[in-house]
Amino acid sequence: MSSSDQPHDSASRRDFLKTSALVGAGAALVVPTGFSSSLFASGDDTVKVGLIGCGGRGTGAAGxxxxxxxxxxxxxxxxxxxxNARGVVDAVKGGLGSKGDRVQVKPENIFDGLDAYQKVIDSGVDLVILATPPGFRPIHFEYAVKAGKHVFMEKPVAVDAPGVRQVIEANKIAKEKKLKVGVGxxxxxQAGYLETIKRIKDGAIGDVVAMRAYWNGGGVWDPRKTREQCKTEMEYQVLNWYYYNWLSGDHICEQHIHNLDVINWVKGGKDKEAAYPVKANGMGGRQVRIDKKYGEIFDHHYVEYEYSDGSRLASQCRHIRGCWDSVSEFVTGTKGTSNPSGSIHGPGINWNFSEKQKDPYQVEHDDLFAAIRKGTEYNEGDNGAYSSMTAVLGRLCTYSGKEISWDDALKSNVSLAPKSYSWDAEPPVKANADGVYPIAVPGLTRVL
Ligand SMILES: NC(=O)c1ccc[n+]([C@@H]2O[C@H](COP(=O)([O-])OP(=O)(O)OC[C@H]3O[C@@H](n4cnc5c(N)ncnc54)[C@H](O)[C@@H]3O)[C@@H](O)[C@H]2O)c1
Structure with a gap:
């Protein structure tokens, strides 16, 4: 075994993870803390919701x-x-049918601009939904928590290590204030995952020794406007946010986080340290989606993550049409194999989850709101931050071509964020005279 094959042990990692309260299955402890109607701004049992980021997911999450x-x-x-702010009001109302009267947004409570988040949070709401591009999430989450609001925030919760740490710090305040935090x-x-991963943790396939995770597909929307159609570079990048790392973290953060998070969930358990990888190496590039309008992100990443018990995760994510597509996870144990979304196979086991499943996008809100109403503990923030960090670690490896430890990645002060946020501020990444953005070159690009 080479030194890089040795199971990793790290005091700093142990100390760091010791502070994280929640990991893994459901990430929601249910501990009664007492109900208080003063939780609600209106003084009755109405939960007033504010939505920040009124695109596709924000519209769905509000509904x-x-x-x-x-x-x-x-x-x-x-x-x-x-x-987008104006349009979402009718879109949410239209989707709710007979419950449409739950949309009660006065014109003066429709805000726009890069400071709209502060105005929504300060408008007297009890809970905010954060569904902007993830680069803004740490700032929005911190502001919401400091203002004493419950939060549902979409994944990923950050795109770089300073952002992850900002979320972890703000989440400490959320826990002190007994605010409820859901992460998308x-x-x-989802019932199939919950039941299957419970069985894996109960020993159905023995020790989990090898893992695979995939988000391979054709990619997402094309840039929405050209540079010439936008007044400033900042407007251009925020509008076409998926293609800029300070906003999206690349598609390994944006989408593949779901699959990485499932593997973290499987690996975690009583031992919180086991849940997140200790190091990774990877390769990736930009081979097909190369037009300058696609900003700076790669179109494929392959990452090998190593966990503290020496087991490894082979992770692929690809945005290239006409290839093998799969959005899935698989794990191999000493006694069998599993697709954690709903099946377990091995000698003497042939189990498939066969119950009807409720829409997990609805259930995650049902669970969060039930916790708010009952006053039970509910906080998915730390796991959201560490699974976001798992994806960030992967990008650092594919961009640099280096093997990078979790500890080095997490303590990094390399921030992707701009110095200030306004439509005429300078974004942190700029195109050359031909409109071409710098693309990471493994072996040359420094990420730490
Ligand atoms: N959990 C899931 O399965 C799932 C599915 C889809 C999207 N998402 C997540 O939801 C988030 C949003 O994705 P989407 O598909 O809705 O994107 P989208 O582009 O449709 O919507 C984003 C919205 O945020 C707005 N916005 C941008 N910067 C803002 C800022 N600083 N303040 C306020 N608003 C701002 C944009 O104008 C846009 O309306 C992403 O983090 C994404 O990963 C999660």
């Missing part, structure tokens, strides 16, 4: 929040772009 049991209202919305890693609320 799901308003479909939970009990009195709940959407009272404020905010988006970088005014047309909805597989934790």
């Amino acid at each position: 799901q929040a308003l479909s939970t049991n009990g009195n709940v209202k959407l009272t404020a919305v905010g988006d970088a772009f005014p047309e 890693l909805q597989r934790h609320h």
Whole structure:
């Protein structure tokens, strides 16, 4: 065994993870803390919801929040772009049918601009949904928690190590204030995953010794406007956010986090240290989606992650059409194999999850709102941050071509964020005179 094959042990990692309260299955401890109607701004049992980021997921999440049991209202919305903020009100109402009257957003509570988040949070809401591009998430989460709001935030929760640490720090305050924090890693609320991973943790396949995870598909939307159609470079990048790392973290963070998070969930358990990889190496590049309009992200990444028990995860994510597509996870144990979404096979075992599953996007809101109403502990923030870090670690490896430890990656002060946020501020990445953005070159690019 070479030294890089040795199981990793690290005091700093142990100390760091010791502070994280919640990991793994459901990531939601249910400990009664007592119900208090003063949790709600309106003084009754109505939960007033504010939406920040009024695109596809924000519209869906607002509808799901308003479909939970009990009195709940959407009272404020905010988006970088005014047309998105205005449009979401009717879109959410239209999707709710007979519950459409739960949308009660007064015109003065429709905000736009890069500071819209502060206005939504300060408008008297009880809970905010954070569904902007993830580069903004640490700032928005911290502001919401400091203002005493419950939060549902989409994944990933950060795109770099300073952002991950900012979320972890803000989440400590959330826990002190007994705020409820949901993170949009909805597989934790999907019956097939819950039952299968419970069986794996109960020993159905023995020790998990090898893992695979895939987000291979054709990619997402094409850039929405050209540079010439936008007034400033900042507007251009925020509008086409998927293709800029300070906003999206690359597609390994944006989408593949779901699959990495499932493997972390399988590997975690009583021993929180085991849940997150200790080091990784990888390769990747940009082979097909190479037009300058696609900014700076890669179109494929392969990462090999190593966990503290020496087991390894082979992870692929690809945005190239016409290839083998799969969004899935597989694990191999000493006694069998499993697809954690719902099957276990091996000598003497042939089990498939066969119950009807509720929509996990709805269940994650049902669970969060139930915790708010019952006053039970509910905080998915740390796991959201560490699974985001897992994806960031992968990108650092594929961009640099180096093997990088979790500890070195997590303590990194390399921030992707811009110095200031306004439409005429300079984004942290700039194109050359031909409109071409710098692309990472493994072996040359420094990431730490
Ligand atoms: N859990 C899931 O399965 C799932 C599915 C889809 C998207 N998502 C996540 O949801 C987030 C949003 O994705 P989407 O598909 O809705 O993208 P989108 O582009 O449709 O929507 C993002 C919205 O945020 C707005 N915005 C950008 N910067 C902002 C800022 N600083 N303040 C306020 N608004 C801002 C944009 O104008 C846009 O309306 C991403 O983090 C994504 O990963 C999660």
